[in-house]
Amino acid sequence: MPPRKRADAVRNEQTLLAAAAEVFVRSGVDAPIREIAAEAGVGMGTIYRHFPTRSDLVVAVYRHQVEACAEAGPVLLSTEDSPAAALRKWIDLFVDFLVTKHGLAGAMQSDSSGFASLHAYFLDRLGPVCGSLLDAAAAAGEIRADVRPFELMRGIGNLCIGRDDDPRYDARRLISLLLDGLARQQ
Amino acid sequence: MPPRKRADAVRNEQTLLAAAAEVFVRSGVDAPIREIAAEAGVGMGTIYRHFPTRSDLVVAVYRHQVEACAEAGPVLLSTEDSPAAALRKWIDLFVDFLVTKHGLAGAMQSDSSGFASLHAYFLDRLGPVCGSLLDAAAAAGEIRADVRPFELMRGIGNLCIGRDDDPRYDARRLISLLLDGLARQQ
DNA sequence: AACGATACGGAGCACTGTTCCGCTTTGTCA
DNA sequence: TGACAAAGCGGAACAGTGCTCCGTATCGTT
Known part of the structure; x- marks a missing residue:
């Protein structure tokens, strides 16, 4: 050694x-x-x-971010006032992370196998975290109960595509609207 | 004016x-x-x-190439020894053109509507040309008759993805193999 | 032929990636 | 503890690139 x-x-x-x-x-x-x-x-x-290489850095940041994002879930759940607030804050972190994730595709030219495994890691690690936040908020009656982690994460991911330099498009605004829609209508 | x-x-x-x-x-x-x-x-x-901008140049080259490729079809058909030879040469031009086409996605950041219309133009213009080459070769009994322009063009397009700098992958070689397979087996 | 208007070329500037090596910090061993 | 390799650090220096700007050349018109 x-x-x-x-x-x-x-x-x-x-x-x-x-x-x-x-x-x-x-x-x-x-x-x-x-x-x-x-x-x-x-x-x-x-x-x-x-x-x-730049790719090495991006991959390392990616892993680091997945980990940080995963660990933040439970913490937010216990420190925020409500599960819904925790969910919102968590998604804020998640969006930051997506910048790295989307950049990854460009940085890792043509290494689709390595990319696929990182993507699988991402889903395995964050899906359950997102799920527990959703469950908690649903149990508290703050949001509707029929939305699954995968569809939410994917939807948010897609909203964040291609928002590079066009000031007319603000992904975070749309995501906020999406979350408003997620709130249980009384 | x-x-x-x-x-x-x-x-x-x-x-x-x-x-x-x-x-x-x-x-x-x-x-x-x-x-x-x-x-x-x-x-x-x-x-x-x-x-x-670079995007302007890439788009202009794209249009120019589509046009050149479209016009080359009939010409090759009348100057080459056989329809199959014309098809091979035409596909050679087509592959050159694909480099521009694939680069287009990167050059036109986030303008997916403009990209879509260019893609439609490409299909409308080149599909029939490819079709007439296929028909002629099939009529001459040189290739099998059940391959349609769309699937061939798409297949070739996909073979040309991600071959940036890895010397182990040679798209033209694979395409050549594909065309061998297209030849009518006697 | 003369003379705007139009277009051209490329030097120059700003910015970025990448290397390289003298200097600093760390950990170890007497 | 003090000394000394080894490991690690910083950033000057070099090379390559995008883009601008303006003196010069060419074109078309009168």
Whole structure:
């Protein structure tokens, strides 16, 4: 076994993952390396050492985001005032994550098998989390009970497609409307 | 009506269309503007004047290629030794054209309606041409008679997807195999 | 032939990806 | 603890690209 990584290297890798996620949301997955380095407060060389290609970085952020999104579900459920509020906040995180997810297709040229496995991982991990949020909100009578995680996640995913630079299209607005529709009508 | 274009401007536009088509095939639709300008023997400014954005250029080449491909069908049919030979040559042109077509999706970000209309134009214009080549070859007994233009064009189109830089995948080789299979087995 | 109007070419600028190497930090071992 | 490799870091420097701008050349008209 080779000696384990130095502490600062581990720290930088975490910092980078968080910074890249933030920049991807702000400027897309094609954001300049410099911008990501600046956001993380590290040099460009550090990024290239940890993630030799842009694809490596995007994939790493993807995994990191799936994990963060999955862990956020239960936390939100216990800290927010109501299950419906937790659901809304969770979906906000989910939309941030989708930017990375959609960028992934472009970053991983022609490696459709690797892409498929990441997509499966995503569904396995987040489907149940989304499901428990939906169940909780439904049990509280806050939303209708007949919407399943898959259709909701897919619908939101589709709403987020192609919203690159056209200011006339605001995916988050539409998603908010969708959630309004999800609320149980009294 | 404003005065019509100067002769050299018209000439340059045609030259550019042909040069861009050639470069797209050789280097993809993301080829540097400089390379296209060099191929056409014009300055970069000339390209930007005629086609302000890359998307404009790609769309123009697309239309130009559809037209050229459509006109080539009857010509090949009358100049080649056999309908099957004409079909093979025509498909060769068609594959060149597909490079532009696939690049189009990337170049036209989020303008799916414009893309759809171009796609319809493509089918309307080339379907019949491909059909007449197929019919002629079938009538000559050179190929089986139960393959329709749409499925052939679509099949070839799909074979050309994702062959960007992986040297292990050669779309033209597979297409050639497909055409061998199309030949009437004696 | 002369003279706008139109179009051309490409130098120049801004921005980005990627490499490379001198310097700093870390972990270890006496 | 102090010293010293090794691991890691930062960012200057280089190369390639998109796009603009304007002096120059060409065209069409009178």
